[in-house]
Amino acid sequence: MSEETLGLSTLAVHAGYEPDPATGARQVPIYQSTSYVFKDAEHAARLFNLEEVGYIYSRLTNPTVNALAARVAALEGGAGAVCCSSGHAAQIMALFPLMGPGCNVVASSRLYGGTITQFSQTIRRFGWSATFVDTDDLDAVKAAINENTRAIFCETIANPGGYVTDLDAMAKIADEAGLPLIVDNTTATPYLCRPIEHGATLVVHSATKYMTGNGTVTGGVVVDSGKFDWSASDKFPSLAAPEPAYHGLNFHSALGPMAFTFHSIAVGLRDLGMTMNPQGAHYTLMGIETLCLRMERHIQNAKAVAEWLEADPRVDGVTYAGLPSSPSYERAQRIVPKGAGALFTVAVKGGYDSCVKLVDSLKLFSHVANLGDTRSLIIHPASTTHRQLEEEQQIKAGAAPNVVRISIGIEDFKDIISDLDQGLAAATA
Ligand SMILES: *Cc1c(COP(=O)(O)O)cnc(C)c1O
Numbered sequence: 403m404s405e406e407t408l409g410l411s412t413l414a415v416h417a418g419y420e421p422d423p424a425t426g427a428r429q430v431p432i433y434q435s436t437s438y439v440f441k442d443a444e445h446a447a448r449l450f451n452l453e454e455v456g457y458i459y460s461r462l463t464n465p466t467v468n469a470l471a472a473r474v475a476a477l478e479g480g481a482g483a484v485c486c487s488s489g490h491a492a493q494i495m496a497l498f499p500l501m502g503p504g505c506n507v508v509a510s511s512r513l514y515g516g517t518i519t520q521f522s523q524t525i526r527r528f529g530w531s532a533t534f535v536d537t538d539d540l541d542a543v544k545a546a547i548n549e550n551t552r553a554i555f556c557e558t559i560a561n562p563g564g565y566v567t568d569l570d571a572m573a574k575i576a577d578e579a580g581l582p583l584i585v586d587n588t589t590a591t592p593y594l595c596r597p598i599e600h601g602a603t604l605v606v607h608s609a610t611k612y613m614t615g616n617g618t619v620t621g622g623v624v625v626d627s628g629k630f631d632w633s634a635s636d637k638f639p640s641l642a643a644p645e646p647a648y649h650g651l652n653f654h655s656a657l658g659p660m661a662f663t664f665h666s667i668a669v670g671l672r673d674l675g676m677t678m679n680p681q682g683a684h685y686t687l688m689g690i691e692t693l694c695l696r697m698e699r700h701i702q703n704a705k706a707v708a709e710w711l712e713a714d715p716r717v718d719g720v721t722y723a724g725l726p727s728s729p730s731y732e733r734a735q736r737i738v739p740k741g742a743g744a745l746f747t748v749a750v751k752g753g754y755d756s757c758v759k760l761v762d763s764l765k766l767f768s769h770v771a772n773l774g775d776t777r778s779l780i781i782h783p784a785s786t787t788h789r790q791l792e793e794e795q796q797i798k799a800g801a802a803p804n805v806v807r808i809s810i811g812i813e814d815f816k817d818i819i820s821d822l823d824q825g826l827a828a829a830t831a
Contacts, residue, residue, distance in 0.1 A: 410477060410593060411694040418472030432684045433465040452651070452664060462667050466680035470687050474613070474623045477592040477690070478605050481628025482663030484671065485621065485683060489588060489608025490520055491676035492622025496584050496606050498674065499640045499665045500552040503529030507553045507584075508546045510537040510567060512560035512800070514586070514608075515787050521555075537567050540575065547579050552637060553604075554583050558590035558597060559738065561773065562783060562807040563800030564721045564746040566730040566737050573601025580637070582630050588612070589745055589774070593697040594738045603630040604662070611774030614689035615696050619682040624666060628659030641665055647673065696776065696812055701741030703818060704810040710819055711748055716826045718749035718804065744810040745773055747783075747800060752830050754803040757782045760829035761806060766813065766821035778811035778818050 419430045438457035440446035448454040467485050475483035486492045511534040521532035533546045537556050554576045556567045576583035582603035591612045597605050609621035632641040632654045641661050644650035647669045653661040708722035723730035723742035734742045750756045761769050767780040783801035
């Protein structure tokens with residue numbers, strides 16, 4: 403069985419794990435162990451020198467977590483992956499080997515709200531910075547790049563507006579500038595889009611969302627395509643020059659396409675400690691087994707609900723890239739041809755007050771700050787996640803006072819519609 407020829411549904415169930423040779427366990431066991439006994443002193447030395455791959459300590463690697471990393475790498479078509487404690491941890495881990503004090507990342511202005519905060523505020527404590535640009539303005543993206551830029555960052559399908567990024571165009575700009583393109587593929591998942599096939603260098607995930615799929619654990623993954631030439635310039639010394647944090651090892655010359663993955667484990671996880679735990683990995687592995695089935699239902703339901711809402715007189719508009727009325731529709735056919743995800747915003751007649759009433763009137767939908775759950779979820783950004791912003795900023799972020807964001811679950815479509823129907827009736831009465 404070569405993983406290269408297997409389909410996604412098969413990889414989702416099989417990739418990254420062979421039955422445990424000691425017990426024959428068919429399912430991936432939860433290796434609840436902090437450390438691993440060395441065969442002898444020489445074995446230990448080889449492991450610490452990265453001359454032999456094996457387990458040392460679970461802050462670095464753990465067999466259950468490794469099975470998940472290998473499975474996500476296979477699903478995304480990458481060379482290697484590293485799992486982290488959350489999606490936000492994955493973003494720091496993706497930037498960590500690339501950045502240094504004074505370096506910047508050019509990031510899309512349409513990103514998950516938490517990422518905007520992480521990039522505009524918190525990373526400054528490391529001496530890093532982000533320059534936000536409208537990724538539809540390719541000249542602005544090029545102009546934002548300077549000699550201290552170390553990566554370009556965007557999302558496949560950006561929330562809350564259901565906007566689709568032209569990954570091919572971003573990859574071309576990154577390529578010409580000799581920079582890696584990092585794509586957050588959380589809301590699309592590899593079922594809808596494999597960013598590496600569009601030229602991405604690194605793919606990051608909040609596994610908290612569709613990957614796990616049922617709102618049980620937080621987790622994150624960074625997948626490396628293994629295709630970027632870290633030695634082509636002197637911009638990436640952690641990967642392509644002797645790394646002082648690892649007794650002078652040059653990761654790129656020693657490990658080739660696995661340089662980024664090994665650096666992320668041997669230095670990133672070792673020193674930042676944003677490790678995923680084996681229980682968490684177990685829940686995410688269980689979720690991924692049904693990823694393709696769930697995504698099929700998510701996008702079927704989302705399309706039907708978006709169409710129903712768009713035709714409803716109580717609704718002023720729906721931002722779903724799967725609707726021909728969306729400005730992202732044409733692009734969605736190229737980037738996410740199977741479907742435009744299951745997350746979009748709805749403008750409700752009556753504005754802010756109607757939105758709040760709608761959220762309070764729904765019975766099947768849960769009012770939560772999450773997305774990508776089997777359950778249908780709703781939130782009114784202007785009164786919650788985007789509350790601190792001025793109205794003008796809310797509108798720019800796709801979170802105007804008159805919109806609610808919904809994440810369509812895998813329930814029976816007629817039940818989702820009937821809940822929205824009664825909710826809209828109460829909200830606009
Ligand atoms: C949720 C989310 C994140 C952050 O992930 P956590 O697991 O909550 O840390 C990042 N990007 C996107 C697109 C998300 O939806």
